[in-house]
Amino acid sequence: MLGKTANGLFWMSRYIERAENTARLVQVGLRMALTRSSSGEDEWASLLATAGATTAFFEKHDAATAMNVVDFLIRDQENASSVLACMNAARTNARLVRTAVTREVWENVNQAWMDLHTLLRQPIREADLPYVLTDIKRDGSLIRGAFDGTMLRNEVYDFARIGTFVERADNTARILDVKYYVLLPSVAFVGSTLDNIQWESILRSVSGQRSYRWVYDANYQPANIADFLILNGRMPRSLAFSYKKIVDNLKYLNGDPDSPKACQRTAQRNMNRLHGRSVADIFEYGLHEFLTEFIEDNNRLSQEIAEDFLFV
Amino acid sequence: MAGFDEMLGDNGDVRHPYRVYNSWFTDQELDHLLKKQKEAETFFRRSGITFAVYGEKEASERLIPFDILPRIISSGEWRRLAEGIEQRVVAINAFLADIYHRQEIVRAGRVPESLIRNNSAFLPWMVGFTPPKNVYTHIIGVDIVRTSENEFFVLEDNARTPSGVSYMLENRETMMQMFPTLFAVNRVRPVENYPVLLRQSLAATAPPGCDGEPTIAILTPGIHNSAYFEHSFLADQMGAELVEGTDLRVVDGRVAMRTTRGYKPIDVIYRRVDDEFLDPLTFRPESYLGVPGIMDVYRAGNITIANAPGTGIADDKAIYSYIPDIVEFYTGRKSILQNVPTRRCSEADDCKYVLEHLDELVVKEVHGSGGYGMLVGPTSSKAEREIFAEKIKANPGNYIAQPTLSLSTVPIVTEGGLAPRHVDLRPYVLVSDGVRIVPGGLTRVALKQGSLVVNSSQGGGTKDTWVLED
Numbered sequence: 001m002l003g004k005t006a007n008g009l010f011w012m013s014r015y016i017e018r019a020e021n022t023a024r025l026v027q028v029g030l031r032m033a034l035t036r037s038s039s040g041e042d043e044w045a046s047l048l049a050t051a052g053a054t055t056a057f058f059e060k061h062d063a064a065t066a067m068n069v070v071d072f073l074i075r076d077q078e079n080a081s082s083v084l085a086c087m088n089a090a091r092t093n094a095r096l097v098r099t100a101v102t103r104e105v106w107e108n109v110n111q112a113w114m115d116l117h118t119l120l121r122q123p124i125r126e127a128d129l130p131y132v133l134t135d136i137k138r139d140g141s142l143i144r145g146a147f148d149g150t151m152l153r154n155e156v157y158d159f160a161r162i163g164t165f166v167e168r169a170d171n172t173a174r175i176l177d178v179k180y181y182v183l184l185p186s187v188a189f190v191g192s193t194l195d196n197i198q199w200e201s202i203l204r205s206v207s208g209q210r211s212y213r214w215v216y217d218a219n220y221q222p223a224n225i226a227d228f229l230i231l232n233g234r235m236p237r238s239l240a241f242s243y244k245k246i247v248d249n250l251k252y253l254n255g256d257p258d259s260p261k262a263c264q265r266t267a268q269r270n271m272n273r274l275h276g277r278s279v280a281d282i283f284e285y286g287l288h289e290f291l292t293e294f295i296e297d298n299n300r301l302s303q304e305i306a307e308d309f310l311f312v
Numbered sequence: 313m314a315g316f317d318e319m320l321g322d323n324g325d326v327r328h329p330y331r332v333y334n335s336w337f338t339d340q341e342l343d344h345l346l347k348k349q350k351e352a353e354t355f356f357r358r359s360g361i362t363f364a365v366y367g368e369k370e371a372s373e374r375l376i377p378f379d380i381l382p383r384i385i386s387s388g389e390w391r392r393l394a395e396g397i398e399q400r401v402v403a404i405n406a407f408l409a410d411i412y413h414r415q416e417i418v419r420a421g422r423v424p425e426s427l428i429r430n431n432s433a434f435l436p437w438m439v440g441f442t443p444p445k446n447v448y449t450h451i452i453g454v455d456i457v458r459t460s461e462n463e464f465f466v467l468e469d470n471a472r473t474p475s476g477v478s479y480m481l482e483n484r485e486t487m488m489q490m491f492p493t494l495f496a497v498n499r500v501r502p503v504e505n506y507p508v509l510l511r512q513s514l515a516a517t518a519p520p521g522c523d524g525e526p527t528i529a530i531l532t533p534g535i536h537n538s539a540y541f542e543h544s545f546l547a548d549q550m551g552a553e554l555v556e557g558t559d560l561r562v563v564d565g566r567v568a569m570r571t572t573r574g575y576k577p578i579d580v581i582y583r584r585v586d587d588e589f590l591d592p593l594t595f596r597p598e599s600y601l602g603v604p605g606i607m608d609v610y611r612a613g614n615i616t617i618a619n620a621p622g623t624g625i626a627d628d629k630a631i632y633s634y635i636p637d638i639v640e641f642y643t644g645r646k647s648i649l650q651n652v653p654t655r656r657c658s659e660a661d662d663c664k665y666v667l668e669h670l671d672e673l674v675v676k677e678v679h680g681s682g683g684y685g686m687l688v689g690p691t692s693s694k695a696e697r698e699i700f701a702e703k704i705k706a707n708p709g710n711y712i713a714q715p716t717l718s719l720s721t722v723p724i725v726t727e728g729g730l731a732p733r734h735v736d737l738r739p740y741v742l743v744s745d746g747v748r749i750v751p752g753g754l755t756r757v758a759l760k761q762g763s764l765v766v767n768s769s770q771g772g773g774t775k776d777t778w779v780l781e782d
Contacts, residue, residue, distance in 0.1 A: 003570045004559050095360070095535055098544035099554050103359075110360045155572065253572070309572040 003310035005100050006159045010305070012093035012109070013163030019086035020140035021171040025050055026073055027133045028205040033066055035197055044069040050178040050205075051081055070129060074136075075120045083136055084120055087113050102150040105143065112139035158249040162305065165249075169242035170298050172229055175205050177291040183222040184287065199225055206237040226287065227279040239294065243271040246301070253309070263304035270297050315718040316460045317732050318383065329386040329780055332498050337381075345380065345725050352378050352486050361482050363538040377773035378483060379724040380490070383735060383755040384498075390751055390779045393456065393464060396649035397739060398747045399639060401452050404471060404626045405743060406642035408448040412438045412622065422637045427630055432679065435587060435622030437594065441611065443620045445517045445744065450582075450618035451510070452741045453477075453753075456649070458720040465652045465717065467736060469635070471627040472619060473584050476754045476774075477740045478542035481506060481549070483776040484752075499781035501751040506740065507549035509750065510582075513742035517616050518579045526579035528552040529569060531560075533585050533601045543584050552582070562605035567615050580616040581606075587621045629678045629712050630656060652717060657708040666713040667704060670697045673713040674764075675704070688764060690716050719764055722775065724757060734758045736766050737777065751779035 025047055032043040044064040048054045053072065056079055061068045074083045091113040098106055116139065124132050151157045176183070182198040199220040203209040206229060215232065216224040233240045250264045251257070260268070273294075282290050306312065319334070321327045326334045353375060356362070362373035385393075410416050411428055418425045428434050453474025455467040484503050488495055511528065518526035532543035534556050547554035555578075559569050566577035583590065589599040594607040609615045625631060631638075633654035639647040655662035655673075666673060670689050677685040687700045704711050721732035739753030755775040756766035766772040 001572050002553060002555065002559055003572055004556070006572045092535065095540070095544070098360075099548040106360065107358050111358055114357065159572075310570050310574070 001100070001155055001159075003312065005097050006155075006309050007306065007311035008093040008097035009100060009156060009159040010163035010166075010311070012090050012097060013160040014167040015086040015090035015093065016109070016140060016143055017164050017167040018081060018171065019083045019090065020137055021168070022051060022073055022081065022083050022086065023133045023136040023140075024205055024207065025175070026070055026129075028201045029066070029069065030129060030133070031204065032197070032201055041065065046178050047073070050174050052174065053079060053081055067123075067126065071123055074124060074132070084116060087116050087139075097156075100156045102146070104146040104150045108139075108143045108146045112143060115139065155253055158253050159309075162246055162249045165242040165245045166298060166302050166305075168237055169239050169246070170295060172206060172237050172239060172242070173291050173295050173298070175202060176226070176229055177288065177295070180287045180291060183226050184283070195222075196220055202229070206235075208235060208237065211235065223279045223283070226282065230282065231274055231277065231279065240271075240274045243267065243274060247271050250305075261304075261308040263301060263308045266297070266301045266304055270294070270301060314721075314732070315734060316458065316720045318458070318720050318722045318735075320723075320732075321461075329384040329389075329778075333382065333384060333494065336494060336497065342725075342729055346727065348490055349380050349725055351490060352380055355486050355489070356482070359482065361478070361541055363541065376479060376768045377759060378486065379757060379759075379773055379775050380487070381723055381725055381730075382487065382494075382776045382778045383722045383737075383757075384778045384780065385737075385752075387780055387782045392648070393739070394749050394751070396464075396647070397454050397456075397741055397749060399643055399645070399648050400454065400466065400469065400635070401449065401741050401743055401747060403635075403639040403642045404452070404469060405446075405448050407638045408620070408623060408626055409442070409446055410642075411625065413440065413442075417638065417641050420641065422641050423631070423634050427634075428625065431625055431628060431630070433622075433624035433628045435625070437607065438620070438622040443517075443610075444519045444613065444616045447517045447618075447744055448620040449623050449626065450514060450517060450620075450743055452743065453738045454741060456737045456739070457652075457717055457735075458737075459717050460720075464649060466635070466649050467652060468629070468632060469627045470738070471623045472586070474738065474740065475539045475542055475584075476738060476756075477506060478545040479774050480740065480750075480752060480754045480777065481545075483754075483774055487776045498778065500778045501781055503750045503752045506750045507546060509742055509748045510546065511550040511552070513744040513748055514580045514582060514616070514618055516744040517618065519613055519616055521614060522579040527577065528580045528582065529555045529578045531555055531557070531581050531583040531585055531602075533589075537584075539584065546582075553578075557585075557599075557601045557603055560603040560606075562603065562609055565609060565612060565614055567603055567606050567609050578615065580618065582618045587624065590617070590621060629654075629676055630658070630709075633712065652714045655713045657704055657711040657713065662713075663704065663708045666711070667701055669713075670701060672716060674716050675700060675711055675713045678710050678712060688716065691762070691764075716764070722755070722757065724759065724773075724775075731761065733761070734764050734766065735775070752777040 029044055029047045041064050044066060048057050048064060048069060051073055057072050072079055072082065076082045077085050079085060091109055094101065094106055094109040119132060119135060147160065179198065179202050182195060199222065200209055202225060203212050208228065212228055215228060228235055228238065230239050232238045233244060235241055247267045250267055254261055254264060316322060319327060319330045356375050356378060362375055407417065417423050418428060449471045451474060453470040455470065456464055457467050458464050480503060514528055515526050530543050530547045530552050532540060532554060544554050553569060555569050560567055563575045567581065568575035568577045585601045588595045590602040591604060591607040592599045592602060593604045610617055633651065633656060636647040636651050655666055657663040657666055666675065673689045675687040687696065719734040719736065722735050723730040724733045735755050735757045737753050737755055740750055742748040755777045756772050757775055758764060758766045759771060759773045
C-alpha cells in the first residue's frame with residue numbers, strides 16, 4: 001500500500017472519531033447546562049479545555065456562553081477540531097483513499113459530509129441542538145457500520161483502526177484529565193449531588209453510564225470510574241481497550257514478528273503501563289501526571305507510526 | 313438551427329433504434345421522469361461524481377448534469393463508426409512513429425515540414441526514441457458529430473489524455489439502477505468491462521524487461537484536479553495504484569512508489585498530467601506534479617508512459633486538417649470517417665475567406681481545448697466577431713475555421729416535456745497489441761436550447777449512450 005494511502009486512512013479515521021467525540025462532549029455540556037443553573041460558563045469553558053480549544057476560542061470570543069461554545073465546537077471551520085472541520089478533513093482524506101475503501105464506506109463519508117453541510121449552513125438554534133448532535137453521532141455510526149461490514153481485514157483496515165484508537169485514547173484521556181480533580185479521593189465533598197452529576201457527565205461523554213452500572217453496580221465511585229475508563233479492557237472507549245487494539249493492529253501490519261518496529265515498541269510500552277496496574281497505583285502516582293504523560297506518549301506513537309510506515 | 317433528430321428523424325417518425333425505448337417512454341408520466349431525473353442527481357452527488365470548481369469553496373462542488381433519456385445507436389451505425397475509428401487510430405499511431413523517426417510523410421510532401429518543426433506540440437525529445445511496443449496513443453477519445461441519417465464527422469482526435477470515460481461508466485450504472493426494466497427489453501451492449509480492457513491493454517505495452525503481471529499506476533495531479541474523481545475511479549476499477557508525483561521517485565533506474573514497506577517499482581504509468589509537467593529535470597523545472605528523472609527511465613526502456621509524451625502533435629488542430637491524407641498514407645485506403653472541412657488561417661487565401669465569413673464559421677485556436685478560445689459565428693455578436701478578427705490578423709497561424717455544422721439532436725427531459733438538444737459522441741479507444749473499442753462512449757449534450765457547445769465547462773451535460781445488439 002502507498003504510504004500516502006496509509007496516512008489518508010489513519011487520518012480519515014482519526015477525524016471521524018474526533019468529530020463524533022466532540023459531538024458527545026457538547027452533548028454533555030448541554031446536559032450540564034440543563035441540570036445546573038449556576039456556573040454554566042465554567043462547564044462550557046471546561047469543554048473547551050477538553051477539546052484543546054481554549055486559546056483559539058478566546059481569540060474569537062469574549063465569553064464562553066453556551067451558543068458561542070457550541071458554534072465554535074460544531075460549526076466553526078476556522079477551528080480545526082470543530083465537527084465540521086473534522087468532517088471536511090475526513091472527507092478529503094477519504095477522497096485520497098477512494099481506491100482503498102469500499103464504495104459503501106466512501107458513500108457514507110460523503111453523505112455525512114453533505115448532510116452536515118446542509119444541517120450546519122445556519123447557526124444552530126438551541127432547540128435544534130439535540131437533533132444536530134444525534135445526527136452527527138448517527139453519521140459516525142453509519143460510517144463505522146459500513147466499515148465494519150464491508151472492509152476486507154487487511155492492512156487498509158488495520159491502518160484505519162489504528163487511527164480510530166489512537167484518537168479515541170487521546171480523547172478519553174483528555175476527558176479524564178480535564179475532570180481529574182473531580183475523581184480525586186481527597187476532595188472533601190465526596191458523594192455530594194454535585195459530584196454525582198460531574199461523575200455522570202464523565203461517563204456520558206463516553207456513552208458509558210449504563211455499562212458502568214453493569215460492571216460496578218449503581219453507585220458512582222471515583223475510583224471505579226477511573227478504573228472503567230483507564231483500565232477496563234472491555235470498555236470500548238477505555239485507554240486499555242484502545243491500546244489493545246492498537247498493539248494488535250500494529251502486529252498484523254508487521255509481517256516480521258522478530259523485528260518489531262519502533263512504533264510497536266512504543267505502543268507495547270504504553271500498553272504495559274495500563275496492564276496489571278490498579279487505580280490505587282495511578283492515584284498514588286498522580287492521576288493528572290499519569291494522564292499528561294499518557295497523552296504525550298500517545299502523540300509520540302502517532303508520529304512514530306507515520307515514520308515507520310513512510311506516510312510522507 | 314434545427315438539426316437531424318436522432319429519435320424523431322426528419323419527419324417525426326420514431327427512428328428504428330429508438331422504437332423499443334419509445335414504446336416504454338410513451339407510457340411514462342412526465343412528473344415521474346422528472347422525479348427520476350432528480351434521483352439521478354442525488355445518486356451522482358452521493359457517489360461523489362463531482363468536480364471542484366477552481367477558486368470556489370470546498371462545499372461548492374459541481375455535478376455535470378445528466379439527462380435520463382439515452383442516446384441510442386443501432387448496431388449497423390456502430391459497426392461503421394467502429395471501423396472508421398479503428399482505421400483512424402491505427403493511422404495516428406503510425407503517423408506518430410513516423411514523425412518521431414524518418415518523417416516519410418514529410419518527405420513524401422503530404423504534410424508540410426514547417427507544421428511539424430514549428431509546432432509547440434512536437435516534442436524533440438521523442439525524436440529517434442521508440443516507446444515500448446511502438447504504441448504512442450494508448451488511449452484515444454475521438455469526438456464525433458452527426459449531421460444526418462448517414463453523415464458522421466470527426467471533430468477532433470483527443471490523443472493526449474481524453475477524459476470523461478468515468479461518466480460513460482457511471483451514466484450506465486445510474487441508468488441500470490433507475491430503469492432496470494429498460495435493459496430487459498432493449499439489447500444494450502455492455503460498456504462496464506472498459507476498466508478490465510484498459511488494464512489488459514496497458515499491461516500489453518509493459519516494458520520488455522517486465523516479467524509477470526506488470527505493476528500499473530495512474531498518475532494524478534492530485535485531489536484538487538477537476539478530473540480527480542475519474543482518476544480515482546479508474547484506479548479503483550482496474551486495480552491500479554493512484555499516485556501523485558510526491559509518491560514517486562527514481563530508485564535503481566526504475567520509477568518506484570513509496571509504500572508502507574518501502575519503494576516498489578512501477579512498470580506502466582497511465583499519467584493524467586501534461587507532458588511539460590512530467591519531469592522537472594527534462595521539462596518545466598518548477599513542476600512538482602511529475603517525477604524527477606522519469607524521462608531517463610523511459611529512455612532506458614524501464615517504464616511505459618501512457619500516452620507517450622509528444623502525442624499532442626497528432627491532435628493538434630492544424631494537423632487535424634491533414635488527417636484524411638494521413639489515414640490514406642499509412643493505411644493505403646480512403647478515410648472511412650470524414651473530417652470537417654477545415655480552413656487554415658496560416659494560408660493567405662483561407663485566412664481572407666475566414667475573415668469575410670466569420671458570421672458563418674466556427675473559429676478555433678489551434679492549441680485550444682475545452683471549448684475555450686473559440687468563436688461560434690452564427691451565435692456571436694458583432695463586437696465579438698470584431699475582437700476575434702483582430703486576434704486572427706495578429707496571429708493567423710494560431711487559428712483554424714470550420715463551417716458551423718448542424719449537429720444532430722436527441723431529446724432531453726425538461727419541465728415542459730421533451731426538447732431537442734445538440735449532441736456529440738466520444739467513444740474511447742484502447743491501442744496496444746490490438747485496438748479495443750467499447751461499444752458506446754460519452755454523449756455530451758448542450759443543455760441550452762440551440763447551443764452547439766457541449767463542453768461541460770460551458771454548461772454541457774451528458775447522456776447514457778446505448779449501442780444495440782443486432
